[in-house]
Amino acid sequence: MKLLLVFLAWCILFVLCWPLAVLALMAWPLLWLLSLPLRLVGITLGGVFALLTALVQLPARLLGWRPAAAVAR
Structure with missing residues (x-):
């Protein structure tokens, strides 16, 4: 749906x-190439924050704590 709206806006x-x-x-391919490093930085930071979250929660998980979503299943 998003692609269709972009195409319609371009036609107008x-x-x-x-x-x-x-x-x-x-200019669209050039802008896409320029945004690739920013996407890689975002993916990397997401991974770093996931690692830090896992390290902070490790002691509690070793003692048997489970997130609320896992308990509800």
Whole structure:
């Protein structure tokens, strides 16, 4: 659905101002390449925070504590 809305917005932009729409179409791959390092940083930070959470909860888990979601199953 999101892709369809983006395509519809691009079509409207193409009708209203085609040079800007063509520029946006050409700039999209460049912006995607520039965002890749930021995505990698986000994935890395997510992993680091998951590791820190696991390390902080390790003593309690060794003593038998389980998260509420695991108890409800």
